[in-house]
Amino acid sequence: MLASCMVVGVTRQSLEVDVSRAIHHAALPHRLLACARLHHKGCSMHIATILEPIPQLAQTWAAARADRQQRTVADPADYAQLRRIGVPLLAVPVEFGGTWESLAQSARPICTLLRTLAQGDPSITLSSAMHHGVLGSWRIPSVPEPYNAAWQQQRQEVFQSVLDGAWWGTIVSEPGSGGDSSKTRAQCLPERPGSLKYRMSGPKHFGSGSGLTSFMTTRAVPEGETTPDLFFLEVRNHPWDGSTGMRLTAPWRGHGMRSTNSHAFEFANFPATRVAWPGHQAEIMAAGSSLGGMSFSSVIVGVVDAAMDYTRQWLKTRRQQGARLSAYQQVEWTLAEQEAFLIERAWEGTLQTLEQGQLNRRTVLMTKECIARLSESVLSHLCTLTGGTAYTWYCPLGAWLQDVQALGYLRPPWALAFDNLYTMGIQEDA
Template identity: 25%
Template sequence: MNLALNEEQLMIQDMARKFADAELAPVAAELDKTNDQQLFQANLKKLADLGFMGLNVKSEYGGVEAGSVAFSLAITELARACASTAVTTSVTNMVAEVIQAVGNEEQKQKYLPKLCSGEYLAGGFCLTEASAGSDPAGMRTTAVKDGDDYILNGSKIFITSGTFAGVFVVWAVTDPEAKKGKGISCFLVEAGTPGMTIGKSEEKMGQKASPTNEVHFENCRIPSTSLMGKENKGFAVAVGELAGGRIGIGSLALGIGFAAMDYARQYLTERKQFGQPLSSFQGLQWKLAERYTDLEAAKLLLMQAADLKEKGLSFSKEASMAKLFASEKANKACYDAQQMLGGSGYIKEYPLERFARDVRITSIYEGTSEIQKIVISRELLK
C-alpha cells in the first residue's frame, strides 16, 4: 500500500495550512467570542476563491477535482485553526457533492458554480428533524405534488449555515403510505423561497461562529424541477452522503485534536515545576505518546476511508470507523491537553478550553458515536 501523498494532495494540504495559519488562527478566538459574521463570511469567500468549496467537484462545474483524500487533508488543516470555518467548508462540500452525484445537468450547471465560487457562501443540508435525528427515516416534513409544483411543509433542525446558505438540499416524504424510508425524496430549495423561513441561530457550546438554525417550511411552493433524482428514492442518497460527510467530520475532529496536543506539547517544554520543565516528567511524556499515537491512527483510518471513496469502492463501514475513532480520540486529546496545562487550561487566555468546546460536538453530529457503532456492526454482520 502506497501511503505517500501525490503532488496535488500535498499542494492542497500546504495551501490549507498556510491559509489557516495566516487568516484563521489569528481571528479564531475573536470569532468564538464575538461571532463576527462579516469577518467569518469574508474568510469563507477567500476559501472559495482558493477552490476549497468544491474540492471533489468536476472542473466543468467550477471545482478542482482534487478528490476525497485532498478534502480530508484540507479540513484537518483548517480545523487546526478554526473549527467553525472547517465545518462550514465540510458541509458546503457535502452539499456540492450530493448535487453532483444525483442532480441533473441543468441543476449541476445552475448551482455548483455558485457554491464553488463563493457566490453562495455555503450550502445547507436539511435532513435532521426534532423527531428524526439518529432515525432520519422517521422524518415528517412532506412534499405534496400540486400540478407542476411540490408544496413543502415541516421543519428541519440543526442546519449548518442556515442564515447565509444560498441553496438547501431538503429531504421530505413524498409517499406517506410507503414503507419507512422508502417514500422520501430529495429537493433543491433556494434561499429566499416564499414559505421557507430561517430560525434564529442557536446558542451553542462551541463552534460558535458557524450558525446553526431551524429551517421551517409552510406551504413552500417549489417547481417540480427542484426534485433531485427519482421521486421516493431520496433516502438512499441521504445515507450515502452521510457516509462521505463522516470523513469530513472525522477530519475536523483530527485537526482540533492535533491543535490541542501541539499546544500542550509546546507548553510542557516551557513551563517548569519542581525546578524542571514539565516535559521531563514521564507521566506527561506517556500522555503525549498515547494521544499522538491515537491521532496518527485516526489519520490512517480517515485516509483509508477517503481513498476507498475516491476509488469508487464501498466505504461506509470505513467512514464510520474513522469518524468514531477520530472524534472520540480527539475529545480525549483535548481533555488531556487541558489537563496538562493545569489551571491554565481552564482559562480563556489559552486556546485549550475553546478546543475542548469545539471538539465535543464531533462525536454527536453527522451521526453519534453510538450510531457509528450500529453502522459498523451491521456491515460486519451482513
C-alpha cells in the same frame, strides 16, 4: 507564546500561538501542496491555485484564535475568502468547470484542505465542509430512464449555481428524530402534477451555515407517499421572520463549534425542488456519504493537530524554563501522543481505501466513530496535563475539547451511529 497560558495575569494577546510554527509542525502544508502537484496534471481547473493559499489562510485565522473561539455567529467574510480562493469549485465535476474527478482522486485534496483550515477555525471549516458532501448527490453522472434528461438538466443547474458563487449546505435533521432522517415528518406538496416544484412544511434544525448558504438539501415526505425523498431549498434572500415561509425558531447555541450557524427553523409552504431521480434518495445520498463522513472527521483531526502542536510548544517552553513535569503529566502527554498517532493512522488508512476505489460506508463510519472517541480522549489528556487554565478562555484547549465532541454527537449521533455499525457488520458477516 503557548506557555503564557499558565502565567497569572496573562493577557489574551499574549496567549496567541506561534501559528506559523504550529501549522508547520503538522506537516499539512507539505501534504496540501503535494496534493496540488499530484492533481494539477490533466485537470481542467488549476487545483494548485486553490490549495496553495490554504496554509496561509489557516495561519491568519489561527492568529485571531482567542477571538474566533468565542464567536457565536459566523462571519460571512470567511465564506467570501474561501469563495475567492475557489474552494467551492472542489466539489464541482471537471466537466462542469470545477476540479472534482472522482472520489478516488478528489477525496484527499478536499480532506487535507479541511484538516488544514480547521487548525485555524474549526467552526467555519465544518460549516463550509457540508458543501462538498451534499453536492455528491449530483456527481452521479447518469440515472436510468425515463429520468436521465431531467437529471442532466438539474445537474447543470446545480453546478452552475456554484460557478455563479453559491454555497450549498444541509438542513435535514428534525427535532425528535434522533438524527435519523428516515423518520422525517416534514411534508411536501407538489405545485402541480408531475412537477419537481413543491412546497415544504415542517420543523428542521442543525442547519449549518444558515445565512451563508444559498441552497440547502433536506428530506421530506411527498404528498401521497410514505417514504422521505431528497429536496433542496433556495434559502438566500429569505427573511427569517416567517413572512416567506422560513421562520427562525432557535439560533445555534452549541457548547462547541459555536459559530457554525446551525440554526433551527420552521418551514411553512416554503418552495422546495425535488431531486430529479425521485424515489431513489438512498442511492443518491449514498453517493456523498463517504466524503461527508471523512470531511467531518478531517475537521476534527485538524483540531487535534492544533491542540497537539499547542501543547508540544507549551512543553518545550517549560523545559527551556527548567520546569519538570510530574509523573502524572508525563503519562497524560504520552497517552495523548499514542491516541493522536492512532487518529492519524485511521484518517490516512481510510483515505487510502477511498483512493483505491473501495467505497465502504461502514469503514468510513467506523473511522468517524474511532476518531470521535480518540479525539475527545486526547483533548481531555491535554487539558488535565496543562492544568486549570485549560478550563478558561485564556487557553484554547478547553474550547477545542468541546469542538471535537461534535464528531460523536452529530451526523449521525452516537446511538444511531453504533446501531448502523452493528447492522452493517451483521450484513457483512451474513
